[in-house]
Amino acid sequence: MSSAPHLTDFPSCGQATHLRLTHQVAKVGSWSLDTGTGRLHWSPELCALLEVGSNYLPSLEEGLAFFLPSGRRRVRSALDRCLNEGIPFDVDAPARTARGNRIRLRTLGESVRPPGAAAAHIHGICQNVTSLHRMREALRIQEERFRLLASATNDAIWDWNLETDDVWWNDGVETLFGYRQEEVGTEMARWMAMIHPDDRAEVRASLTEAFKSRSTTWAGEHRFRRADGRWAWVLVRAQLVRNESGRVIRVVGGMTDLTSHHELEQQLARSRNLESLGRLAGGIAHDFNNALASILGSIELLLLDPPTDPQARADLEQVRQSARRGARLTGQLLALARRQVLRPERLVLNHLVEDGISTARPMLPRDIRLKFRPGGGMPPIVADARQLEAVLHQLLVNSAEAMPDGGTILVETMVEEPVKPDGMPLVVLRVRDHGVGMDDTTLERAFDPFFTTKSEPGAGLGLAAVHGTIIQSGGTVDVESTPGVGSTFTVRLPTEHTEPPMAEGVR
Template sequence: MPGTTIDQTATADEPLRPLELAAWMALYLGFGAATLGYLRDTIATLVPIWLPAGVGFGLQYRARGRWQRLLVFVAVFATEFASEKTFGKIQNVELYAVYAFCIAAEGLIGGLLARALTRRQPPALDDVGGLGVFVFSAVVATLTAGSVAGYAELTLAGRGAWSLGLAQWLEADLVGIIVLSPMVIARSLDTEITERSAWVQALALMGLLVGLTVALFGQRVDVHSPFVALSFLVVPPLIWLGLRFGVVGAAAGSLVLSVLVGVFTENQRGPIAALGYEESDRQWISQFFVGLASISALMLGTLTRERRRATELLEAAVHDLRDASARFRVLFEGMEERLAVVDREGRLVLANRGWLQDAERLHGAAPAFGTVVEAIGTGPRGVSAEAAYLWRRALAGEGATRVWRSEDERGDREFDVTFAPIRSPEGNVVGAYMTIRSLDERRQREQSEARARRLETVGRLAGGVAHDFNNIITAIVGYAELAKAEFADRGVPTGDLDEIRKSGERGAALTRQLLAYARRQVIEPRRVRLDQLLEGLKSLLLRIIGEDVALQIEMPSSLWPVRADPGQLEQVVMNLAVNSRDAMPRGGRLVIAGENVTIAESDAMRRDVAPGEYVQLSVSDTGVGIAADVMDRLFEPFFSTKEPGRGTGLGLSTVEGVVRQAGGAISVYSEVGIGSTFRVYLPRDRSATTAEHAVVTALPSTRGAESILLVEDDAALRALNVRILERQGYQVHAYGDGRSAVEMPAELLSAASLLVTDVVLPELNGREVADRLLARAPHLKVLFVSGYAEDAIVHHGILDEGVQFLAKPFTSGQLLARVRAILDG
């Protein structure tokens, strides 16, 4: 309802806390004092309404468990007894004790009866049934307690007949329960009026109710006065409170009305007093009037709550249905199969976008919803009659599968088409569905899966070989450099050593290519702009492709940045350029271009990439083109169409591995005799940072005197690194495994400045060694060395942030430069 937020699940769902019980007991005492004081100070002999009964009854409704019910019983008994003894007219302690017991028992009986009838803990007032249980429990409880109280008055005080005591008790307590207990029960309803207009409306309605009650019941009138006929006018504001503010509004209005009508009637004012009845009859009539009006308002308030709750549930259900429908639509539109559904009469009722597109390719036109199966696919391509026949077979309960062919801009295509009935739980045919699966896409997916399995095989092979192979190459290159340095000092020719070093470097390059293809190479990605990268490569590209190939670079400055390893991107460009150069033996034109592209979900599967924003790097040539039988094996490792000795067959496979590791994709289009175009898709980098990673360069001097801890399991490489470092003045303490390294003496560890450790070690890996030593010596700096992407320091081949790393194989100069840079950093 506008302007109001009311959460009135009229259930006492909050536990009754001791402080709250004490507050209600204080209010109980106040109600009792006011009522008994009124009797004592006036000529009235009867209580028009006993509000404390409403407090006790409501608290028992909210009580949880036997001990809390017992606590409420004792509290009500004690408070009632104190109230009667302090403010009562007569001095009869025994009668006061009976009164207190009856009031306490009244609430206990009502609460237990309500729980038994509703089987809820605690009972509720959130529907008409709950309100009926509340009124019925109140009547039974007051009748039971009133019977005992009436008998007590007769026997202990000698006051009137038993039936009179019962009637007075029933009338006063029942009205008190009806008008006040909902307020006690609704204590935990969290009724919240959030708008100022709602507050104004609530106060206005309450003011109107008070004003009408005072005007109609506060005057001394006779039986012929128009006020008698107009007394019902106090009911509409009370009803309005119930409709607008639910149970709480109805209960608050009833409380005000009952007090005012009771007081005015006892003072012989208002329409009821004008009837001329005795005091007991006037009290009964006023209580009946107030009780009936209160129950009516409470019922309307409960109905309002039910309607509001039903509306909220309906709105929530509609919202959930919309969410479910949206999720279903996403799944339905994104599913691999193209799906369509017809009803029992053969009308098209459901179809995803893929089915409509394929239906258009197959039949020449996409059918509209509501189209009957005979009209689905009417077009020039000749399968309409068969489609209608298969739809009707499915509606008759028989499924069928066919292979259909069509021709579009992508050439001849094959589709696996299935028709099947849809049955109800009873087995009756209620419709039919049709699925279309592209056999070309299935073959493409199977080829991708086969390539992925080959990649995994090569990756395992590369990971297993790279560690030992890179150690061997590092040792070969390193010892060749040491020997060359020593022989050069003696004037001995070193040409043979140069050839050894060059051969080792070629082996290292081959290993790097293999690791790049297998995506096991360690990369350090950073924000890169392709236009700037190509500008830096332009002079090198011109030298590589030769004078007979015209180079054209089209890289707009508006290209989005990407996140990748710059060195690897340079390798991608160089490999593609070399591949294009070799495809143009008589010269031609090489075009390298960049473009911002957004790949839609419909194109993502065809390009084997996730939907999103990409920078497209295209490398086009006017070469001989690629034959169809070669295209399927183009990115396989060691596959080459060049003559033996003119390549390793890892160029394009390396390109694909680098691109995939960067989260991108690569595709190729070629026509024999015309040329080829390779398109590389690199994800757009949306990170906030634009800072470049610092590039480590060799310092003029790599000498030092610091203490270095070296952990390397390969004996030859360990000895080599010790010699390289000690020749530059460093103090080196070497270990062959991680266990012995972490057990080094404390004085040796405290004096060390740098830990140089291999990542792959027996027992403890390099990361574990570093973590344990750093726990003992936080000042220690760490340099990891490894031949491939080990998970200890990288995730998915990407170097962990802040990790210093040197890839094997490395030269002595690279090792010394990196060590010096870290120590000085």
């Protein structure tokens, strides 16, 4: 704490005049308190600050009255400690001049006992810090406003000082990307290191071009690494602050997470591609199915009076089997295109699953075990039993193929309560395996037609047909998978409540 000058130390003559001018420029006035008389002695500069006559000699209480109540208590308390304990003080408090003008006074004081004096005096100075206080208050408001805006936005805000190469981040960098402040660092090189290697050169070039131009803004999209190692698509928008010579000295910007937007765009593009492919496949399958029906009809007629030559009869049987495989393929194509002729009926999912598991067992390897865990109180659904059983078969076959060394496939059914209060419950069919699982790339394309990780010809339509059938039935199908852990397919179908649910024992 600075020591207040003693009135006894003030120089005289020219030096005193110089000191008074200095006090006037600095808006400083001196004062002293005679503890014996309780009177204050103010310098002419202090009298001018408080807009009173230069010969004004107030009492302590009259002097304290210039301070507003909140400040008056603090100044009085500081004076008491200084007088009783000898503790110097420095108090910033609001005051009002004799003419009613509001000012801010910084008051400093210390206790001095002159030689031969019976009691200590207090000497000090007062400085008008109104302008400084206003600037500080304006800065505080601006900082608070910036802090509130930075916390209210969903963006990660950053401020890059090119003079020091320091970078400040708001809490958005943790909210959006999972980084703590100490992890993201304060150097711009750390930010650059978090940009995807394939995007880094383009970002540098774009930023350099913006610096060289006279532009005051910069924007771009790139991939940014999250704390967990995944990549996020971000939109960066920034303001470039230049000095008088036009050189960029500061960049303030924000990063918006566009990952969900990019994923939606990709899903929309994939959906459009699948829709186009489905329409094409559906048209071809319809015509092909008609041709196959004619072939199969002719073969059945020929087999009513089979040829006597065993080889000719075997060839005819092989043609029939090939035609039937073609018919199944066209059925999958029609399911993909959602152009199957569905024959919905009211049924209980548990009964259908029990029958489906029985008919699926011969289709699966012997080292595959099936476990069924039926849910209770299952409401009825309206669906095509034949197509729904085909969906179950395909999911079981898919799970069995994911467990080449054998294992257990768990089939579960349950009721899922509606998310909305006025919504209808859903019936859930879940098929879980402990197979090889799928990585993110495979998982993303699991329901794409003709996509497969197997090498067999004609593969790649099974899950696409499952997706088409369930969507055409008014439901949804999702998959979760972890490499080395297994996959879980979940089918959700709407329930039908026009009549009470059928009892589980009624077949």
